[in-house]
Amino acid sequence: EVQLVESGGGLVQPGGSLRLSCAASGFSFSNYWMSWVRQAPGKGLVWVSRVYTDGGMTTYADSVKGRFTISRDNAKNTLYLQMNRLTVDDTAIYYCARATREGNGDLGYWGQGTLVTVSS
Amino acid sequence: TVVTQEPSLSVSPGGTVTLTCGLSSGSVSTTNYASWFQQTPGQAPRTLIYSTNSRSSGVPDRFSGSILGNKAALIITEVQADDESDYYCVLHMDDGVYVFGTGTTVTVL
Numbered sequence: 001e002v003q004l005v006e007s008g009g010g011l012v013q014p015g016g017s018l019r020l021s022c023a024a025s026g027f028s029f030s031n032y033w034m035s036w037v038r039q040a041p042g043k044g045l046v047w048v049s050r051v052y053t054d055g056g057m058t059t060y061a062d063s064v065k066g067r068f069t070i071s072r073d074n075a076k077n078t079l080y081l082q083m084n085r086l087t088v089d090d091t092a093i094y095y096c097a098r099a100t101r102e103g104n105g106d107l108g109y110w111g112q113g114t115l116v117t118v119s120s
Numbered sequence: 121t122v123v124t125q126e127p128s129l130s131v132s133p134g135g136t137v138t139l140t141c142g143l144s145s146g147s148v149s150t151t152n153y154a155s156w157f158q159q160t161p162g163q164a165p166r167t168l169i170y171s172t173n174s175r176s177s178g179v180p181d182r183f184s185g186s187i188l189g190n191k192a193a194l195i196i197t198e199v200q201a202d203d204e205s206d207y208y209c210v211l212h213m214d215d216g217v218y219v220f221g222t223g224t225t226v227t228v229l
Binding site: 045059110112 | 153155157159164165166167170171174176208210212215216217218219220221222223
């Protein structure tokens with residue numbers, strides 16, 4: 001069974017940093033694109049970033065480009081999102097997602113999310 | 121780029137509802153690899169459809185995806201009470217990024 005468990009969320013001040021993790025199990029992690037999606041309270045889903053199987057290719061939404069870095073450790077079956085220079089607009093539940101199948105870069109399986117609150 | 125969806129739709133139990141996903145400029149095609157997601161309050165999204173018309177594992181065949189005119193579409197037939205949810209589409213863009221639609225709230229009356 002595919003399982004994705006996010007962690008690392010919490011309260012951080014504007015301008016601060018946070019690193020999210022997503023522990024994956026139940027599938028061959030290194031064979032799948034992985035992504036991050038966020039959702040501000042009461043708002044819609046927003047795609048954030050994705051990373052290729054070997055970590056060598058990454059893509060970002062304009063709203064986080066230059067501030068967020070997606071990475072993965074295939075030996076640890078873990079996806080990361082390093083978030084720097086956080087603003088109140090980054091407050092959201094952050095979901096990690098696995099692609100639907102090998103070779104696809106889309107969003108298939110979702111974790112339950114971790115809440116990031118940026119506030120002074 | 122703005123991905124547009126109907127803000128809300130209502131349907132009677134047993135009926136059919138069609139949700140659409142369009143682009144503020146241009147047409148949606150199969151190269152946008154449209155996906156559709158269902159989300160109920162407090163829950164993570166659930167993938168229903170990917171690559172325009174492929175159904176995710178475990179999704180009933182009452183849910184189907186297609187291209188209708190210049191938009192992607194999610195068609196739900198034989199609507200049930202527990203289909204009442206928010207539905208989001210996402211499109212893959214030429215520069216490799218994905219953009220979510222604004223979401224549609226489906227109410228089963």
